[in-house]
Amino acid sequence: MDMGFVDDVIMTKPETSKIDVSSFIIDLSEQVPDPQPIVRIWGNLIASRGNISTVVGLAKSRKTFLTAAVASGFLSSSDFLGFDTPATGKVVYVDTEQSRAHVHKVARRILRSIGLPTNRNHDQLVVVALRELTPDQRKDATGEILRRYKPDLLILDGVADLCNDPNDLHESEALTCELMRWSSEYDNHILCVLHSNPGGDKARGHLGSALLRKSETVMLVKADGDTSVVSPQYCRNEPFMEFAFRINADVLPELCSIPAPQPKENVFADVMEVGRVYAHSELVSLLVKQANVKEGSAKMKISRAVRAGIIVKNQVGGYYLLGSQIEVSQSELHDEPF
Template sequence: MKADMTIHDNHRIDEEKYRSLLKYIRLNVTEKYDFPQEIVQIDGVTIATLGNFSASTGKPKSKKTFNVSAIVASALSGKEVLKYKADLPPCKNRVLYIDTEQSKCHCHKVLHRILTLAGLPTDQENDRIEFFVLREYTPDQRRDIIRWALHEEKDIGLVIIDGIRDLIHDINSPSESLDIINELMRWSSYYELHIHTVLHLNKGDDNTRGHIGTELNNKAETILQISKNVENGKISEVRAMHIRDREFIPFAFEIGDDSLPHLVEDYQFKMSKKDRLSSYADMTEQQHRSALEAAFPDRDNVGYQALLEALKKGYDSIGYSRGRNTLVNLCKFLIQHGAIQKSGRGYTYNENFHL
């Protein structure tokens, strides 16, 4: 009898838990939902908002950590550093910096650099930044430490994880990669903060490493690519690899005699074919026409999802490979300029368009 009562009580607890969950996740048309607060911008282009995550990628020695240092320095000072302008809300004005790769000696240099860039004293502790060194721990232990830090530390608005690859055992494991990306989404949403992480690019190409790189490309708000100038290895270039907002103008920095990153003014980028197609708004009419003719060889009337898939195929053919968010904005651009027309319940390609 007692056992039956216990089972019944547990069932009631489960029902109450799921009723509460359903109430939390239900979307109501009559309620108003605030857009996530923008906290980091480049020339007015938003690259980071609260409740989301982003990443910096690049090959070894491309100065990824120097680039991240500039973001953190701006978050601490409110000043523009390199091209980054960060604005954390007063109730979330602290930074949690996690390094998984370097020794305490090297991490101390990073912390010293951040405070110097921010114009803050380096001879006293600063309670607005917590810097944890996790090199000696296992992937599972690192994740547990981050969970506990997020639970314990108050007023955190920005989290840096320099070395997301070290939070999993196998970089090519689909299940592990999906789990850690889900953790980033859960942490950033639950604690209402932004997480910026760092991942290497493959040595042989410009793709993010492993299955986790694929998941980052699909889920991240912004992915910044940092690359060394092919002619001058002292200069690093920063551009948007993927971004939900419009694309910003790439910029470059170099490391000065003071061991700090400095903006290279009036820098001239030497663009490859792929780089020249950095924005659909900058393409010529002929480039758009070539992509659209490849996308719609039979001029069929297609639904919205099929339209996005066709656009991806067509623009991939001219070297413009982008994710869903950019394709959605591209679709709006093409409809606005008459290249794509609404026809009944579907969409068609209008070959008589002009930009």
């Protein structure tokens, strides 16, 4: 081996960083004001300058109605649906999913909500439809929109459409960093709208995980029939109270009561006979066949039902419906429960 080459490698100085870290050092002698509020709900701060937030919900949970209400509250001289602002400025609403005709309806709905004319443009509201563009083009277009209009509140309805793969870790982190950079550079707030995983409340993909970590507020929207319930999934500030809204005859959101929780379906009452005791394997087979669930899911349902008091497990491992009040001997069972 060429020892001269080895010496050169050892003696070579590492490349100097191109980032000037001095601007990132916290100076405790500096008087830094609190972030300026951009959006509040009933007085609770949910969005401030220099931050990002996220609205999460399944498809058809009325996320767009909620974010349009946020825009209306920002533009209103009072409030709308509980949303208001102590600031003044401009809203840019970017839609990445809907056709231009549907985006027109969203824009008019924002204005109708607060009594502004819907047949002309307004200096404080810019609405953009980016459905036809590629993800990279949408991201570039959003950057240009920020440079041109400098909004105080940017709403990205379909933020996942600004990246090619929201399940790609590196691309998701890069987009999240870009959103945070934009919010700092333009001293605004960026509200992102993202789908949740089917059957769950968690925001979809690596992008969802990254946004949840960096968001000032995460609002979860869940549909309950004709009503949508909004709850604070995460708040850096004081959490707001859960509330609900519905769509009225004028196709505008209005506050309403939170629906009472519905009792969960008792599948055991449908498949088990009153007064009969079932062995564990027998009950599992019954659930697999009649409730159309897999074996592992059936066993889990049985365990949960016992803990919830829906069914009873007696001393010898038999299962029966609550209220049957029966006891059996071990000889009446064909197998052990597990």
